[in-house]
Amino acid sequence: MSDRIRVLVVDDSALMRKLIPQILERDKSIEVVGTAMDGSFGLRKIEDLRPDVVTLDLEMPRMDGMETLRQITRKYRVPVIIVSALSTEGATATFKALALGALDFVAKPRDAASAHMDEIAEDLIKKIKIASKTKTKNAARPALVERPKPTKPAVRSRKEPTRIVAIGVSTGGPYALQYLLSQLPGDFPGSIVIVQHMPEGFTEMFSRRLNECCAIDVKEAQSGDLLIAGRALICPGDRHIKLRRMPLASTVVLSDEDRVNGHRPSVDVLFRSVAAEFGYRAIGVLMTGMGDDGAAGMGLIKHAGGMTIAQTEETCVVFGMPKAAIERGFALRVVPLELLANALVNHCSPERIAKEEKVHLQL
Amino acid sequence: MNFFSDERAAEMRELFFESATELLQTLNEDGLELEKHPEDAEILRQVRRIVHTLKGDSAACGFQELSELAHLLEDALTPEVAALAKASLADVVLMAADTFSSMISAYRGKMQSPAGDELREQIEALTHKPAAAVPYKLQARFAWSEYENLTMEAARERGQTVYNVAFSIDPQCPMRAAAFQLVRNVLSECGQVLAIVPEQNDAPAHDVDVVEALLATTKSRVSVEKKCRIPSVVRELLLEEAAKPQDTADIQDIVEHVTTEIEQEAGPAPEVTAEETAPISTAATTANSVEQPAANFSQLENLLRVDAERIDAVLNLVGELIIAKSMLHQTVAEFDKRFPKDPLKMRFADAMAFQARVLNDLQKSVMKIRMVPVEHLFRRFPRVVRDVAKSCGKDVNLVITGQDTDLDKSILDMLAEPLAHLVRNSVDHGIELPEERLQAGKAAQGTVRLAAYHQGNQIVIEIADDGRGIDRDRLVAKAIEKGIVPQSEAGEMTEQAALDLIFHPGLSTADQVTSISGRGIGMDVVKTVLERLKGTISIKTEEAKGTTFYLRVPLTLAIIKALLFRVGERMYAVPLASVVEITRAAQSEVHRVDGHDVIRLRDEVLTLIHLRALGVQPASMKNMFVVVVSLSDRKFGLVVDRMVGEEELVIKALDDHLVATELVSGASILGDGTVVLILNISAVVSRGGRMQMTMGATA
8 A cells, every 4th residue: 555645636627627636746745546526426436535635626516515525524534625716705615614624725726837836736735745644633623513603792892902812823723713712702801813824815704704603803904903802813814913012002013024934924923023012911822733933933922921822732733833832842831722712711811910910010 | 937847738728728618618508598597596606606617727727817807707796796787697798708718719829818808897897887987086995994093082082173184196297206295294284194095105106196194183174175285286185074983882883894794795694604504404405416416427527538530540440340341251251152061161150240240339339439419519509599689689599409419520510510500590581570570470589499310320400490481482583583593494493493592602582691691601501511421401491480401411421331233343332321212113114204214103203313324334224223312302213233232331531633523422442342432412413313404405
């Protein structure tokens, strides 16, 4: 048996069924074992070929991607990567798919003749490799419970947040973030700023989707947005996000600076800025994701007296960024995904902060 | 740097062109469906899916213009737009199909792609219907960030008034950067500038000619306005008091604004949640509906695209094999004769029979590869009918039957143009205008029927309309006028002969040549093509009831079943499909009528054609064989010397310079190496008939 990663490509476009395998061909450790033109064939081929990873298009005739995904996750537990086109509708569907258990998504290949293609190819290959390793873990992760529409506070007063929670997350993030944020209460006293590695154009729908299923407010960040209690701001794709304390309130600022650690948005940029602006009032959280973006920034938060939390290996789809932080000794706490919401509520609670302030004063 | 090698990229593009052509065909079809049922959400979804795939594929190949237009169209294909736009949405979809298709052929030919501006406008007109075109108006968004809202509040608390100010810079103003700076300076003189877009350090972009600012001041509105109107720099000024946020609820307001936006934009949101909350029930129903069609399409998944040339090569080899088979056959027959008692004989016979069967199967399966359903051809006609009907103000319904009838691909390709011409003709000339139809007591909507079916070894394609029919008298009158038919013969013309005039080059019954009938090929070309295909065309028409064209073509061109016979020393063959019967006649039964030799065959009079007469030797036989063939509903008797038998012939194309006669449509080689000429019946009949006529006249 070869140890190459066996991939099944499900797409209704004949072109994509040719293009994607050709992209993957470039990596010797990946083997495309089959293609299917719609969901029902896809399911049959999964049964026959038992691939390690499936790439799935959501817009297909007959059995569409969503239904296919449902059946795949129910029957086979094969990790699925969504190949998604950028459109309003496409993004909505993509996030629905992520909630249904798709592991990750990539943008549809564009302009084969340009250098742009390299990026997409790299991204796809990387994600397939990651996915192939998560086969067994995928089954164990806690299912997202689709709750009835959460009740948000009727009027959200513009309250100064007790703590600024900066979260950095990458692969496996959409699922993990939904899990975490939907568990936070509507009167969560901290303010959250999130960097999720995600291509441009997807973050807006992602935020909207999270906003619908969370008791706290979730919004794609715009320059000048205020840091207020009970709200999470998600950095838009292809921008960096920084925090700035202004005379009247604290705000976020978006910028177009160069990539940091190969990423834009970069977690390190956010963490560095939250450490500098808020010091001990900062909480840095590193969640599932590949690489080490954010690890150095977490060191700065720790150094500035803030709280630093890393997600446990068992609950990570990819234990990369948290691992880097733990190995460098920057993570003060290591918390499983199920308890993360609880930990954040605790660390942001005014009572605890009052206690901590006292300690700070005594020092 | 290219990601793929040139070769790969070219291959990819080729695949794109092919699949895109198919997608566009489906888009055309669905567009027509959409025109009929503009509110059908399912069709709309289908259309959108096609456009979506097209968008993705073209983007992948780097065809940006196409991809962008497709994206634009995809976003416009929402139920909301459909409800607003009604039928005009279908128009845009069809127009898009045309534009895309010309773009694709431009890409294919590496030419400048045509501009999609018109389509873009159309799509945009769909999405922005309510917004009527405003000449020029200063439009300001005044979208202040949350922090800026905060500063606004603070300023109010200080007792200042906050104004939204917007300037449009005069486009004639030569120094734009300076103009922007001037505006900024004036504003800061008026009071405290809480926010300004574009910001100080942003270089004003070329397409930006509006400055928006948030100004907190204690000065009166009038004085601010006066100051801000800088002549020849500011073209227009908008000054309004900034809206007060609702006390403490401003953030909530923003959030709520965001959520309502979601609900508006993500139209089918309720459906989404419904699906999510009840995943089991929906899964169960969709699973049921999915199982069944999947079976139908199972063969589709294993599609293999093969170059037609390769199949032809295989077919050629099969042809050679068939010749080899008959060679073997004859050798074995000879062997039989020489060694009638040899025990090997039986084994030879067995092996031969087995080989013959396998060969037969092989031939059939290769033939089958070349067969494609006529649907490939028919599917383009709904659009043709729609366009023609629309352009000449008629209401026509196209009914298609038998689209799954299989036909040889090369025949199908050759039939495309003639069929399109006939269909266009039916709509343009056949069907009357709605008023005329109503007067004639018919339904206002005309019907064109397109049907295909098997008939023996042939495929028949019918194009029928329920229009006014062909005016036989006018046709004849015109033929006389143009000198095609001498006045004297006109009266004697049979119905069929009169109608056949329509195929004469240079005859058109339409009063004026419209753009539709003027386009493409004429009826004479239709006939030529069919003859080349060894097919026939015939007409049936009834005044005020309609006209039907019957196109008969052989199933395949490569191998035919034929009847072989000898005339003199030569071996000839006619396609078995056109043979009605074989009869014998004695010289005494032959009568001479109108310069034609005829015999009585049961109740009919059969015109004889002496094949020998076409050659050199004159005919003189006591007892002769007559092969009765049919040609567009008429029967003729071919007088031959000796019958040989029935055989499958592999047709070898003949070069034009080898055979300088139209009488022969092809040749074949028998197992013993004999060359058989395959007669072109229609040419033989017309030639034979004419020769006898002249012979009769001189006699």
